[in-house]
């Protein structure tokens with residue numbers, strides 16, 4: 001799943017290693033999951049709120065930890081669906097994506113992740129924007145007034 005996304009130059013420590021491996025990444029995802037599940041704007045999307053309620057925090061923490069390990073150059077351990085399939089029923093708007101990206105940025109800073117590592121991780125997140133957002137759904141949501149003005 002990482003083939004079309006940034007890879008580390010040979011010989012340098014991977015982003016996975018620089019984030020503290022599985023324990024470092026799990027600690028970040030622990031904080032991030034709680035922030036996302038409690039984020040009022042994220043939960044204003046009814047599909048998101050429903051998934052949160054149905055699947056719960058522990059499983060989501062595991063999934064985002066494994067996904068992050070894999071895309072940052074760690075072990076191939078992510079058992080979930082790709083980013084298009086796992087979000088296609090979420091009717092995810094550009095604004096939904098921005099809300100999540102902002103929480104990720106704030107969490108990396110809150111957890112004391114290095115500035116270079118923050119940039120690299122956020123670039124990976126940004127590279128998935130088109131897979132996560134459903135363009136027609138985004139348009140419908142805009143028409144229905146479910147997207148903030150500005």
Ligand code: HEM
Nearest residue numbers: 048051052055056063064067080081086096097100125128
């Ligand atoms: C690049 C950005 C994102 C990444 C890396 C990401 C990552 C993931 C992963 C790994 C899963 C688990 C997939 C599976 O179960 O097969 C997931 C599910 C989910 N994502 Fe995302 N996601 C992103 C953006 C978003 C956005 C913008 C939203 C909407 C606000 C969102 C809402 C959700 C929800 C609600 C679930 C299901 C959670 C649950 O099972 O309770 N995600 N995401």
